[in-house]
Amino acid sequence: MNRTNNKQGFTLVELLVVIAIIGILLAILLPALARARATARATRDATQLKQVHSGWLTSAAQSGGIFPTPGLKRRLPVNGQLIMGRGPEDVTQNSHANVHSLAVMENLYPAELLVSTAEVSPNVSTMTFYEYDRKNPAQNVYWDDRMRSDLLAVSHTSYAALPLAGPRKAKHWNSSSDSSFATLGNRGCKDGDVQQMLNSKTSEIHGPPREWWGHIVYNDNSVQLEKTFFPEKFKRVGTNNAFDNTFKNDLGSASSGTGSDVWLYLVKSMGGNANAVTIPTDNWD
Numbered sequence: 001m002n003r004t005n006n007k008q009g010f011t012l013v014e015l016l017v018v019i020a021i022i023g024i025l026l027a028i029l030l031p032a033l034a035r036a037r038a039t040a041r042a043t044r045d046a047t048q049l050k051q052v053h054s055g056w057l058t059s060a061a062q063s064g065g066i067f068p069t070p071g072l073k074r075r076l077p078v079n080g081q082l083i084m085g086r087g088p089e090d091v092t093q094n095s096h097a098n099v100h101s102l103a104v105m106e107n108l109y110p111a112e113l114l115v116s117t118a119e120v121s122p123n124v125s126t127m128t129f130y131e132y133d134r135k136n137p138a139q140n141v142y143w144d145d146r147m148r149s150d151l152l153a154v155s156h157t158s159y160a161a162l163p164l165a166g167p168r169k170a171k172h173w174n175s176s177s178d179s180s181f182a183t184l185g186n187r188g189c190k191d192g193d194v195q196q197m198l199n200s201k202t203s204e205i206h207g208p209p210r211e212w213w214g215h216i217v218y219n220d221n222s223v224q225l226e227k228t229f230f231p232e233k234f235k236r237v238g239t240n241n242a243f244d245n246t247f248k249n250d251l252g253s254a255s256s257g258t259g260s261d262v263w264l265y266l267v268k269s270m271g272g273n274a275n276a277v278t279i280p281t282d283n284w285d
Helices: 012-061 096-105 166-172 254-258
Strands: 159-161 182-186 214-218 223-226
Touching: 012 096, 012 182, 012 214, 012 223, 166 254
Parallel strands: none
Antiparallel strands: 159 182, 182 214, 214 223
């Protein structure tokens, strides 16, 4: 009795057709998947920024309206003696690393919130082992000093913020609820220079290639995705009524003397004294 084997495999042509169909589907689906992932990262990033600013508002509600200020915790001595809660502000303590480390120590937000979900710099990473036991007011220690904000070496935060110096600090480092002034956001390229944007890591955080998009947190706790260094919500500055640049220190403008000029920057260290504060200028990408 003869049996006929009717089993047949795929022909080469059929395999090629299947592979071609899979390739077409991948070409259609992968860009959509990439966009979905980018949207999810951007949404999470905006949420993190809002939570950080909300933590500052919580602190302000308990501190006379002022946001966390390291120099007002670790103060200068009075007649050679350290007195908790008294003495002049030590402005050299007001780096952004210390601002965030103080906030983490006071449970305003966790260290994990300080690194963007869209971070692109290899020098930025979460501080995974924050040591709460380091706090010792008797020794004038109020936060974990190992937190850093140096983009050229190690930074435990992605975000730019208002430098704690000058008239900007006096006017806006508090719960002013000013909807036209920004105090926190995704960092940008040096001096808000469009030419520098083309080669800046910050143009890779959100949005199309070689184009800066970023979330900006205004002092009313609103968060907005901006696609320009000159947001419409900002007030104009200077004697020529120029558009305010998010990342430029417009010291030459008349409005900078009254604190109206926005400047978001990641400050790695502070120098000087209460009359003249020195801020490094090489901490952008």
